[in-house]
Each structure stands twice: as C-alpha cells, then as structure tokens.
Amino acid sequence: MPEMLALQDLSVNYGPVAALKGIDLSLQEGEAVALLGANGAGKSTTLRTVSGIVRPRQGSVRYRGKDIGRLDPGVIVGLGVAHCPEGRRVFAGMTVLENLKLGASRRGDEAGVRQDIGRMEELFPVLGERRQQRAGTLSGGEQQMLAIARALMSSPRLLLLDEPSLGLAPLLVETIFETLAELKRAGVTLLLVEQNARVALELVDRALVLRTGNVVASGSSAELKRDPQVVEAYLGGGR
Amino acid sequence: MRPGRLVLFAAGMVAVGLAAPHIGEYPMRVLLVMGIEIIMVVSMALSNGFTGVFSLGHVGFIGLGAYAAAILTLPVTAKHAYLRDLPGFLSHVSLGFLPATLVAGALCVLVAFLVGLPLMRLSGHYVTVATLGLLVIVNVVLVNADAFTRGSRTFTGVLPYTTIWWVLGWLAVTWLVSSRIAYSPFGRAMRVSREDLVAAEAVGIDILPTRLTAFVVSAFFSGVAGALYAHYLTSFSPHAFYFPLMIQLLVMLVVGGMSSLTGASVGVVVVTILSEVLRNLERGFHLGALHVPPLYGASQVTLGVIFILIMVFRPQGLLGDFELVLVPRSRRSRLAGTTPEETEVQA
Amino acid sequence: MNVFDYVSQQLVNAVSLGSLYALIAVGLSLVFGILNLINFAHGDMMMVGAFAALLLQSAGVPFPVALLGGIVFGGLAGFVMERTAFRPVRGAPDVTMLLTSLGVTYILENLGILLFSASPRNFPLPAWLGHVYKLAGGRITFTNINVLTLVFSVVAFLFLYWFVTRTAVGLGMRATAEDLIAARLVGVRVNLVIVVAFVLASAFAGLAGMLWAAQVGVAYPLMGFTPMLKSFVAAIIGGFGTIEGALLGGYVLGALEIAIVAFLPPSVSPYRDAIVFGLLIVLLLFRPGGITNVRREVKL
Numbered sequence: 001m002p003e004m005l006a007l008q009d010l011s012v013n014y015g016p017v018a019a020l021k022g023i024d025l026s027l028q029e030g031e032a033v034a035l036l037g038a039n040g041a042g043k044s045t046t047l048r049t050v051s052g053i054v055r056p057r058q059g060s061v062r063y064r065g066k067d068i069g070r071l072d073p074g075v076i077v078g079l080g081v082a083h084c085p086e087g088r089r090v091f092a093g094m095t096v097l098e099n100l101k102l103g104a105s106r107r108g109d110e111a112g113v114r115q116d117i118g119r120m121e122e123l124f125p126v127l128g129e130r131r132q133q134r135a136g137t138l139s140g141g142e143q144q145m146l147a148i149a150r151a152l153m154s155s156p157r158l159l160l161l162d163e164p165s166l167g168l169a170p171l172l173v174e175t176i177f178e179t180l181a182e183l184k185r186a187g188v189t190l191l192l193v194e195q196n197a198r199v200a201l202e203l204v205d206r207a208l209v210l211r212t213g214n215v216v217a218s219g220s221s222a223e224l225k226r227d228p229q230v231v232e233a234y235l236g237g238g239r
Numbered sequence: 240m241r242p243g244r245l246v247l248f249a250a251g252m253v254a255v256g257l258a259a260p261h262i263g264e265y266p267m268r269v270l271l272v273m274g275i276e277i278i279m280v281v282s283m284a285l286s287n288g289f290t291g292v293f294s295l296g297h298v299g300f301i302g303l304g305a306y307a308a309a310i311l312t313l314p315v316t317a318k319h320a321y322l323r324d325l326p327g328f329l330s331h332v333s334l335g336f337l338p339a340t341l342v343a344g345a346l347c348v349l350v351a352f353l354v355g356l357p358l359m360r361l362s363g364h365y366v367t368v369a370t371l372g373l374l375v376i377v378n379v380v381l382v383n384a385d386a387f388t389r390g391s392r393t394f395t396g397v398l399p400y401t402t403i404w405w406v407l408g409w410l411a412v413t414w415l416v417s418s419r420i421a422y423s424p425f426g427r428a429m430r431v432s433r434e435d436l437v438a439a440e441a442v443g444i445d446i447l448p449t450r451l452t453a454f455v456v457s458a459f460f461s462g463v464a465g466a467l468y469a470h471y472l473t474s475f476s477p478h479a480f481y482f483p484l485m486i487q488l489l490v491m492l493v494v495g496g497m498s499s500l501t502g503a504s505v506g507v508v509v510v511t512i513l514s515e516v517l518r519n520l521e522r523g524f525h526l527g528a529l530h531v532p533p534l535y536g537a538s539q540v541t542l543g544v545i546f547i548l549i550m551v552f553r554p555q556g557l558l559g560d561f562e563l564v565l566v567p568r569s570r571r572s573r574l575a576g577t578t579p580e581e582t583e584v585q586a
Numbered sequence: 587m588n589v590f591d592y593v594s595q596q597l598v599n600a601v602s603l604g605s606l607y608a609l610i611a612v613g614l615s616l617v618f619g620i621l622n623l624i625n626f627a628h629g630d631m632m633m634v635g636a637f638a639a640l641l642l643q644s645a646g647v648p649f650p651v652a653l654l655g656g657i658v659f660g661g662l663a664g665f666v667m668e669r670t671a672f673r674p675v676r677g678a679p680d681v682t683m684l685l686t687s688l689g690v691t692y693i694l695e696n697l698g699i700l701l702f703s704a705s706p707r708n709f710p711l712p713a714w715l716g717h718v719y720k721l722a723g724g725r726i727t728f729t730n731i732n733v734l735t736l737v738f739s740v741v742a743f744l745f746l747y748w749f750v751t752r753t754a755v756g757l758g759m760r761a762t763a764e765d766l767i768a769a770r771l772v773g774v775r776v777n778l779v780i781v782v783a784f785v786l787a788s789a790f791a792g793l794a795g796m797l798w799a800a801q802v803g804v805a806y807p808l809m810g811f812t813p814m815l816k817s818f819v820a821a822i823i824g825g826f827g828t829i830e831g832a833l834l835g836g837y838v839l840g841a842l843e844i845a846i847v848a849f850l851p852p853s854v855s856p857y858r859d860a861i862v863f864g865l866l867i868v869l870l871l872f873r874p875g876g877i878t879n880v881r882r883e884v885k886l
Contacts (some may be wrong), residue, residue, distance in 0.1 A: 051771060077773035089768040091761050098751075102761050105754065106773035150772060293681050357871050363680060364624060365870045368818070372863035372870075375815065379860035482811070486692050493685060536700035543693035550686045551674040 002065030004029045004158055004189045005050065010059035012042075012049050019045040021213040022059060029157070032180075032190040034200040034221075036230075037210035043193040044086050046210075047160045050191070051083035052076045063158065078106040082156035086163050086193075088147040092136030096127050099135050099146055103153030113153070120149040123179065141172035148179070158189045165196045177203055201225055252407045259403040267403065269511065271471060274406035277507045278413045278464040280491050284503035285417050286457035287492070292359065292450050295485060296370030299377035300458045302480025303350065304343040304465025306381060306388050309397045311339035312470070317396045324386035336400040340409075340466040347462030351455045359450040374485065381477035388477065395474035401467050409467060413460050417500050420456060490546050496556025505558055510542070517541050591725040596848045602732045602801065604840025605739035609794040610817035611824070611832035612746065613787030619763035619827035620783050621676070623683045627667060627690035628791055629814025633698055635660040635792025636709065636805040643710045653796060660792015661785040668784040676780075691811075698807025706804035715800065735797045742790060743833060750829065755782050763827065812859075816843075819866045825876035834877055 005027040012020040020042045027033050035043040048054040050061055052073035061069045068076050073083075082103075091099050100120055104113045121128030124145040130138060135146060144164055151159060164180070165173040177199055184190055184203070194200035201207060201221040209217040209230060217230055224230045259267050283297050311334045313322065318330050334342070358369050382391045469475065487510075495506020517538035524531050549556065610628070617625050638659035642652040671690045675683055715730045750756035758774040759782065770776055791810070798813060799805040816839065821827075824835025839862070846858045854861075875881055 053767060053770065073770040074773040074775060077771070083771050085768060085771055089765055089771075091764050091768065093764055094757070094760060098757055098760075101754075102757055102769075102772050102774065105758060105775070154773060293684070358867070361870060361874075364622075364684075365874055367681075367684065368624065368822075369867050369870050371815070372819075372866045375863045376860045379857060379863075383856045383860075486688055489685065489688060490692070534700065536696050539696040540693055540700060543689055543696060546689040546692065547671055547686060550678075550682055550689060554675075554678060554682045554685075 002062070003027060004031070004064060005191065006060075006062040007046070007050075008060045008062070010046075010049065010061065011057045012045050012054055013057045014045075014054075019213055020049070023208075023210070023213070023215050025208060025215075027158070027189055027191060029189055030184075030187055031206065032184045032192065032204040034192045034194055034197075034204040034207040035210055036194060036197045036200065036207055036224075038233075039195075040212070041210040042213040043210055044162055045213075047083060047085075047162050047191065047193055050076075051081060051160060053083075074106060077154050077156075080155070080157040081160065082151035082154045082158070083160040084147050084151040084162060084164065087166070088140075088143045090135040090138070090143050090146050090150065092134065094135060095132050096135055096138070096146055097131045099150050100127070100153050103150035106154055112155075116153055116155070120152065123152075123182075124149055140167050141169070141176070144168060144172075144176060145179075148176070152183075156188065158191065159183065160191050160193075162193045163195060164192070165194060165199060173199055197230070249411075252411060256403050256407050269515065271401065271403055271406055273507055273511045274403070274410050275401075275464050275467045275471065276488065276491065276511070277504045278406075278410055278460055278467070280488055280495075280503040280507050281413055281417055281500055282457040282460040282464065283488060283492050284497055284500055285421065285460075286453050287497055292454070293367045294370040294454065294457075295367055295489075296373035296377075297457065297461045298480050298482075298485040298488065299374040300347040300351065300461035301465035301468065301484070302377055302381055302477065304340075304347050304462025305469035305475065305480060306394070306465075307346050307462070308336075308339040308343035308466030309394060309469040310387060311342055312336060312398055312400065313396065314398070321396075322386070322389065326386070329387075336398075336405070336470065340463055343466045344459040344462040347458040347465075348455050351458030352451070355451045355454040355458075359447055359454060374481070378477055378481050381480070391476055391478070393474050393476050397469055397473045397475075399470060399473050401471040406467060409463055413463075414500070414504075416456070417460070420453070421500060490542060493546060493549055493554075493556055496558035498555065499558050502556050502558035506556065509557065513545070514538060514542065591722050592848075594722070595726045596844050598726065598728045598732065599848075600841040600844040601837070602728070602735050602840075603844060604837035605735050606794050606798055606801075606813070606836075607817045607820040607839050608833050608836025609739055609742060609790050609797075610813055611821040611836045612743075612829055613790045614814075614818055615821045615827050615829060615832040616759070616763075616783045616787045618821075620759065620766075620780060621672075621683070622680055623672070623687065624818070625672075625690075625787075626684070626687040626814070627671075627694055628687075628787065628817075629810030629812075630691055630694035630698070631660050631663055631788040631791035632795030632798060632810035632813060633694070633805070633807055634663040634788075635795035636799040636809065637698070637702060637807075638792070639796045640707060640709055640799070640805055649710075649712045649715075653793075656792050656796045657789050658792075660795070661789035663792070664784040664786075664788025665781060667788070668781055672784070673780075695807055695811070702807055704807060706806040709799040709803055709805045711800055731797075731800045735801065738793060738797065742793060746786070746790075746829060749786075755779060759783055816859075816862065819862055821876075822866060822869055822874075823876050825878035825880035826874075827880055828878065831876055831878050831880055838877070 003026045005025070007023060007025040009022045009024060010020055011018065011022050023042070023046070025046070035046060037043055045054060049056055052068065052071055052075075056069050060067055063076070063079060063081060066079070068079065091102065094102070097117070100117050101113070104116070107113055126142055127146060127149060130142065135143065138146060148161070148164065161180070164176055168176065173196065180190065180203055190204070192200055192204060201224060204221055206220050207218065207224050208215050209224070217224065217227065219227070255270070259270055262270070279297070279301060283294070286297065287293050310322070310325070310329065311332070313333060315331060315333050318325055322330065354373055358366055361369055381388050384390070388394060465480070472479070491506040491510045492503055493506070494510055495504065496502025521533060521535050521538050523533040610632070613631070614625065614628050617623055617628070635656035639652040639656035642655045643649060647655065667690060671686055672683070675686050711731070715734065717730045718727055719729070720727050750760050755778060758769065758779045761769040761772070761774055762776055762779050766776070794813070795810060798809065817836065820835035820839035821832045822835065823838050824833065825831030843858060843862065846861060847855045869876065873879070
C-alpha cells in the first residue's frame, strides 16, 4: 500500500532563496508526524508545497503514490488533503457557517456537507453557538477551532496543520490538541508544524526537526524527547 | 561629459535639423510631432519608470503648459480681439517664445510641487488614481476658465513658433537633464525605490523627496512639450490634452520600455511609424487578389491590439531596461552596483 | 416651488443618478476586490449594453427583450474581455494590469467608433416609458424611465445579494476577495470565480448603459467613459472592493452631484466634476477606505 505522503529530495525556492534543500519525509496512513524547528526552518514551506500553494523546484511530492507536485491546490483538496494554514486565515468578513461551507468547496454531496456541519458543531460546540457570527469577531481560540473545522469539512484523509497553538493560551492549546488526538484516533493522518515542541511531541508518533531547509534530526517522539540536543534547543526553558 | 559620444549625438541632431526642411512638408511635420512626443514620453518615463509611481496625470501638465505658453505669446491685438476678459497684466503682455515656454514650465513645476507634496505619499493604485483625478480636474478647469482659455471653444491664432530647431534644442535639453538625473546617485535612489520600497527605506533613502523631484522635473518638461505642441498646432481645445493623448503617449511609453529613457524615445518612433503605415492601410489596399476596403479607425484598434500583446508577452517593452547612455564611462564605473540590466553600448 | 418640493425633486433625481452609479461601481468593486485590478474598460461595457439594445430594437425586437439582450451581451463582452486580455496577464504587477485595461478600453472605444461612428445615436424607447408622473400638484415630476431605473437597480442588487450569500460560486467570490490564498487552500475554484465576477460586473454595466441611454436619450461609443470614472469615485467613497461600499458610494455620489448643481451657486456648477475629483484626492489622502473604511491587507 502506498504511503500517505512521500516527499523525496524536495527542494523549494522563494525566488533566489532556498527554503527547502532536498528533504525526505514519509507518512503512513493513520500516523501523526510533527515538523519542528525554529522560524524560517522551512516547516511552513513544506506544508505549502504539499497543499500546492508553492511549486517544488526539484524532487517529488507523492500523495498515496500520485505525484501532486504540479497540481492546483483545489484539485489537491479534492484528493483528500486539507491544509489549515498558519495564522488561521479564516474568512473574517463571513459567518462561521459560511466558512464551514467554504471548507466543502470541492464536495458535491449537499446532504453529506450538512451532516458534517452538524458534526463540526458537535466537535466544537462554540461554533454552533456562533453560527451566524462573523468569523472576525471570534476569539483566537475559536478561530483556530473554526480553521480546523473548515479544513475537516473537505473530509480529508491527510490533514496539514500549521502552528495550531500560535498565540493561544495554554488551556486552549490543550483543548485543541485533545481534539487533534481524537482525530488521530478516528484515523485521520496528521502532519503537524509546531514551534511548541513539547505539546506536539505528546500528540505525534514521530517528528522531524528542520533547520534552514534541512532535516537535522528525526525519530519517534520518545527518542526525541530524550535527545539532549533537541531538548536543549526546543524543549528547554525560556518558553 | 565624454566628448566623443556627445559630439556624435549633437552632430546627428544637427544633421536632422538641416535635413528636415528638405524631406517634404508632411514628413517634416511628422518629424516635428515625433520630437515633441519624445519629450512628452521621456518625461513620463522619468516619473513613471524610475520611481514606481505610475502617474496618469502628465497630460494635464502638457495641457497647462500649452495654454499658458499660448496665452503668453499671443499678440496683444489678438488678445483684445477674443480674449477680452483676460485679467490685468496678461492682456497687455506678449512674450517671446522662449520666455513663454519657460514660464509655462515654471507654472507646471509649481502645480506639480503643490499637488505632488500630498500625492507622492500615496502608494500603488492610490497615487495612480489620484493623478488621474488631477488630469480630470485640469481638464475641467481649462474648459471652464473661459476668460483665459475660451473654454471648450477652439483657442486659435497661436503663432507658429515651433520649428525643428526648437524641438531639437528642447529635446537635447530633456535628454541631457533626464539622463543626468537618472544616472546620478539620486537617480539610483529613484530606481531602488521603484524596485523595493522597503529596502529603499531600510538603507535610508528618503522616498518622498525622491519621488517628488522626479515628478516635478517631469512636469517641467511636460509643460515645455505642451508649449511646443501649442505653437505647432496653432489652434486647439482642451480636449486635445485629455485621455486620447494620454493613451497615445502610454502606448508609446510601453512599446519602447517604460524603465528606459532610450526606450521611451524608441517607442515614440516605432509607434509613429507604425501609425503612419497603418493609417495608409486604412484607406484600403490590395494584397494580391485580396481587396481590403477602407476601414477608418482600424489603425487605432490595431495599435491597441499590439499594445495588449506587448502587455502579455513583453511588458518591459522593446528595450526593457536597456539604455543608450550619454554619461561617460568613468562616472558610470563609480556607480558600481547599479542594476545588471544596464548595458553600455560601445560606440 | 417651496423648499420641500424642490428638495424632493432633487431627491428623485439623486436616486435615479445614484442607482446608475451604484450599478457601475459594483462591477468595478467586484473585479478590484478579487484581482486588485482597476478595470478602465468597464465603462465600455455600458456601450456594449446600450448598443446591443439599440441594434436589437432597430431589428424589430421588442424593448423588454432588447433590455435582456443588452444585459446578456454585456456579460458576454465581460467574458471575452477576461479571457483574451486579463487572463494572460494574471499575476503580473498591478501596473501591467492597469495598463492592459487601458489598452482594452482603447481598443473597444475605437472599435465602437469604427463600427458606429462617434456621433450620438437616438436610443429608441417605447412610448410608455416616457409617461410622466406628477406629484404635489405638478411640482415634483419623474418618468417611467426613473421608475425603471430604480426597479432594475433594486432587482439587480437583490439578485447579487442572493448570489453571493446562497451560491457556492458567490461564496467563493467573497472568500477570494478576502483572502486569495485561503480561498485556494479550501478549494475554491478561483478561475471560475474570476470569470463569473467579470460576467456579472459587465452585465450590470450593460444594464446601466441601457438605463443611462434611456435617461439621456442617446448612445455613443464614448458614453461609458466619464460615468466609469465617476463610478470609480463612488466606489472609493463607499469603500473600494466591497459590494456594500459600491452601493453606498453610488447613491452618495449621485446625491452629491445633484446637490452641487441644485444647491450651490450657478457659477460653481460647471466645476462639479472638478469638485468630485478633488474629493477623490482628499479621500485618497485621508480616508482611502471610504465611508465603510475598507482595509485591504496584502496577505502573502
């Protein structure tokens, strides 16, 4: 069975700047993997390349065996990959309900969509309460929930999450990550980018550490939690 | 100034000036208009191409310059005849061509300064749209200031002062001044602020004075061109300095390359020749057994199509950033670090 | 005529004019909101609509159908324009796109002059449109043309509202205007959204063209030019890039123009357009977001 996601020797440039310098990554179905590292390490770039916003300069991106490196982001969504972007990027001028509907842009089954909206509101009750509210009026945590829900509306098999804990209070971060754990249990494959390494390693099976476009460490979360260098750099004090 | 190249240029222009009266009345008029339009388009290139501020308002300065100069040179008798409501001193004064042109240019400088001060602060779309507003306002004022301009009626009786020598002379001045500015350290600042606003500010280049200066200088030459144009046409109305002229100049600017003074000049020549050719074809022609009937107006449509094609396939114009430079090599090597596209032509 | 009647009459005029500005402005805002493009060729869609209706009627088509025809041809022209001129330059710097739109208007206007000659043509109207209503003992008057203008504008905006809140493409349009990247990430069909935006914008402009021609009685190839510029100011007044902004700005400008002519001394009236554009410059300097204070962030 082909891997859920396979990145091979992936290089990505922003103009003259090399953001990714030939990284390899593979995900099996049902796994949860984290990409760790400092700002500018290339974590977000990796996700953007998978979801099709950015084109690879070299190397391949395979989703369930299919090369998606040159596909339109909308097509990639239709194939089952959803990207919950950095900074949430909910449509602030539109209602919660409209945001959710937009998440289902590539789906044709109206009844299924309505059902899923109901499911999202069960998963995140606060969204149900604020159905008709403009997304811009939601708090940071609520917006994050909306962003995740919106991504889930496309019924993805692979969910890409970019910094879901950014700017959120610790209690909210816990709530969000509990939800992510539920999703993992439900069989959704997760690729998570996080600066908060501690909370990420609690959730995922494996992680890779990126630095300036290269993979500098990888292993199971247990291994990485013990690795002194990783602990020093990403799990140490001063958070 | 590097003597060799400069002399070559001067000689070339003198040759053109001497040859002009002998090439026929119509070709000479075409040449004359071309020269004036080069001044107009080079001014636009100076402002638009080098600072990243895309101004659609230069035709307003052309119009101001035209009317100002024409009013000043009009013989007193003519003024009494049909510009009876001119205020005080204007109706008793009649200037020579050069002083009138200079005053016209100065007026444009003043207006450009006053208007530019607030406008150059804007960015992107906003400044473009604001300059468009400026063009409309100038037009409305010209149409309504009856006492000065005869409103929308034809302003006639302007003395035909414009000769090929005046055009060549002002053309030389425009080229020299513009290229001095564009290739001075100041000009380099302009180019940088065009390329990357944030980077420019980061290295301490003050955007506002840079842009304002380019705007004001280009307004001066637009005004001069207007004066030349007025004394070539000898009769005109405000509509001559409105959108049709603006679009025509834009087409020329874009075809040649709006980031290059040489490009601007080349653009004028290419478009003029093309227009003439197309206009001849408008009268209908035979292509073998095919007879194409007269299609008046088709030349403009064709030009428009060419314009779009350039936007799609070569938005940097025919010449891109290429420049035929009058500044000497020694000075240019001191400008080490200028954009790599600048290529020096070996004379 | 007492003050109340005078003001009421001016109100009627303002609504009529404002409706037209709103119809034209909304198209400009739709396209700008999504593409960051100021489409100078938008005004020429008025010409398309008006001339389509004119020619159809000359061919014997009854007015209501000709009206529909104008809307359809307007939309069609928008589609062609997007495909041939704007799609190829998508992604280019804003200046390039602006220049392209100038090129398109140059072509369209000269094509119009080539085909129809620059001189104004009578815009045929069925007699019942000329019917005059008199209120307040004849001191306030308006015609069926004014009624038609208002009715069609209301219908058009209701349709638009329905479209952007109840259809997938409409939702996608609003999403794209807000955040292009996020819209792509959720799978919005951006290409389709853009085409539809152009078609809608141009259809509205075509409608406005016919109503304008009906109001002034004539149509000519350059007819859309000044209205487009004015509607652009209207859109900025209301807040450029949003439908509400265009709607609001259209009526505000209509009222403003009527007010300038009706309530200021006659010597000022000819400078009406200069005042309007002066206002534009002031707005751009101090409140570029317009009344609704639209803020456009460039999200990378």
